Amino acid sequence: MNGPAEPFKIKVVEPVNLPSEQRRKEAIREAGYNTFLLLSDDVYIDLLTDSGTAAMSDNQWAGMMLGDEAYAGSKNFYHLDQAIKDVLGYNYTVPTHQGRGAEHLMYSYLVKPGQIVPRNMYFTTSKVHVELPGGKMVDTIIDEAHDPESTHPFKGNVDFKKLQGFIDTYGADKIAFVNVEMDVNMAGGQPVSMENLRKLREFCDDYKLKIIFDATRSSENAYFIREREKGYESTPIIEILREMMSYSDGCIYSSKKDCLVNIGGFLATHDKEIFEATRSMVVVYEGLHTYGGMAGRDMEAVARGLREGAQYEYLKYRINQVRYLGELLIKVGVPIVRPIGGHAVFLNALKFLPHLPRDQWPAQTLAGAIYEDSAVRTMERGAISKGRDSETGENIFPKLELVRLTIPRRVYTNTHMEYTAESVINLYGKRNEINGLKMVYEPKYLRFFQARFEKLE
Numbered sequence: 001m002n003g004p005a006e007p008f009k010i011k012v013v014e015p016v017n018l019p020s021e022q023r024r025k026e027a028i029r030e031a032g033y034n035t036f037l038l039l040s041d042d043v044y045i046d047l048l049t050d051s052g053t054a055a056m057s058d059n060q061w062a063g064m065m066l067g068d069e070a071y072a073g074s075k076n077f078y079h080l081d082q083a084i085k086d087v088l089g090y091n092y093t094v095p096t097h098q099g100r101g102a103e104h105l106m107y108s109y110l111v112k113p114g115q116i117v118p119r120n121m122y123f124t125t126s127k128v129h130v131e132l133p134g135g136k137m138v139d140t141i142i143d144e145a146h147d148p149e150s151t152h153p154f155k156g157n158v159d160f161k162k163l164q165g166f167i168d169t170y171g172a173d174k175i176a177f178v179n180v181e182m183d184v185n186m187a188g189g190q191p192v193s194m195e196n197l198r199k200l201r202e203f204c205d206d207y208k209l210k211i212i213f214d215a216t217r218s219s220e221n222a223y224f225i226r227e228r229e230k231g232y233e234s235t236p237i238i239e240i241l242r243e244m245m246s247y248s249d250g251c252i253y254s255s256k257k258d259c260l261v262n263i264g265g266f267l268a269t270h271d272k273e274i275f276e277a278t279r280s281m282v283v284v285y286e287g288l289h290t291y292g293g294m295a296g297r298d299m300e301a302v303a304r305g306l307r308e309g310a311q312y313e314y315l316k317y318r319i320n321q322v323r324y325l326g327e328l329l330i331k332v333g334v335p336i337v338r339p340i341g342g343h344a345v346f347l348n349a350l351k352f353l354p355h356l357p358r359d360q361w362p363a364q365t366l367a368g369a370i371y372e373d374s375a376v377r378t379m380e381r382g383a384i385s386k387g388r389d390s391e392t393g394e395n396i397f398p399k400l401e402l403v404r405l406t407i408p409r410r411v412y413t414n415t416h417m418e419y420t421a422e423s424v425i426n427l428y429g430k431r432n433e434i435n436g437l438k439m440v441y442e443p444k445y446l447r448f449f450q451a452r453f454e455k456l457e
């Protein structure tokens with residue numbers, strides 16, 4: 001089998017180097033076995049994240065030259081505003097420097113101390129931005145999402161029994177809003193179905209609850225709806241997106257993923273009150289409401305990228321490249337999360353390294369070992385990412401202990417996918433020789449970014 005043919009040709013290339021085996025060993029030790037602390041120069045293929053790592057098109061680069069850097073009223077903001085109206089159907093947009101800027105504005109406005117935010121599954125920055133104003137995020141995703149082997153087509157779906165349970169326990173007035181992430185990152189890039197969103201709207205209307213989406217990967221989610229959900233087989237992606245968003249009151253959005261840019265974000269809403277409140281706060285934390293921390297040229301690239309990233313032919317190539325890598329691994333029995341997700345292949349570290357106890361951080365260990373083997377940089381998505389319980393301070397050990405091989409958009413070739421698969425397969429063959437790690441430094445917030453480890457003998 002070969003990877004999917006690319007719907008583009010390459011105009012500019014960036015050289016990359018493969019460091020020697022000795023340098024790889026040194027580099028990962030110097031980085032405290034945390035792949036976030038590696039120097040980019042020491043990395044051959046960078047699958048750390050799909051965030052801000054996309055290759056822009058000639059059309060986006062041309063748009064960058066049309067940046068209107070006026071402090072107020074930049075025409076690029078109005079292009080972005082129009083693109084969001086056209087592609088997502090929201091009337092009101094507040095620009096921010098990236099996704100967490102939008103989370104900060106949206107969640108600090110909507111969350112009061114002691115309130116609960118049910119969400120299909122937590123995301124790192126989202127959880128923190130709910131906790132800072134005194135809220136607590138709780139997971140309401142279907143059980144299948146916690147089972148790496150379940151092949152449910154929409155593992156991102158909300159479980160209404162769990163949601164009802166939180167309402168019964170806390171009372172609807174304690175629920176700040178219901179939060180739904182598209183193509184759920186921490187579950188392995190797993191989509192939410194249209195039917196689930198439609199039902200959620202009805203459910204929340206009964207309790208007068210607002211629904212806020214984390215729409216960061218909504219275009220990839222829309223592709224899965226078209227591929228898997230009855231009735232959408234030939235619906236244009238943009239129509240699917242607009243229907244999805246119609247079930248929400250608003251969204252936060254990190255442009256660094258599906259919008260094919262290196263920086264940017266926004267929040268968008270159908271709700272004038274949310275708009276006015278967040279627009280008045282954006283000037284305190286991000287910048288004027290017509291740039292929100294982005295340069296004019298950045299907003300132009302986001303506007304064009306939002307449209308490009310919603311094209312069917314592009315999404316088909318994108319999703320199938322990720323699938324190609326996953327299938328190379330499945331073929332030889334490497335344990336990965338199924339179905340293969342939208343933006344990444346996730347290795348099941350508990351099955352890959354069953355001899356390691358949870359507090360020797362199997363996923364962190366595996367990410368370090370892959371780097372040492374091939375200079376491919378991946379990321380831990382397990383107990384280190386999940387962090388500690390905000391009340392008890394204890395480590396939380398989630399069911400999923402994963403290593404994420406995240407594929408940047410339009411950046412790597414299918415041959416790069418084959419090189420990566422070879423390294424993972426090689427390590428799988430000698431997995432018994434891999435020793436665990438001990439955490440020797442732990443920062444207070446989002447510890448996975450800066451924690452340091454030592455290898456156990």
Ligand SMILES: *Cc1c(COP(=O)(O)O)cnc(C)c1O
Nearest residue numbers: 098099100123125185216254256
């Ligand atoms: C990346 C991401 C964010 C945060 O966005 P940044 O642009 O990195 O600040 C929020 N939610 C999800 C699902 C993300 O993937």
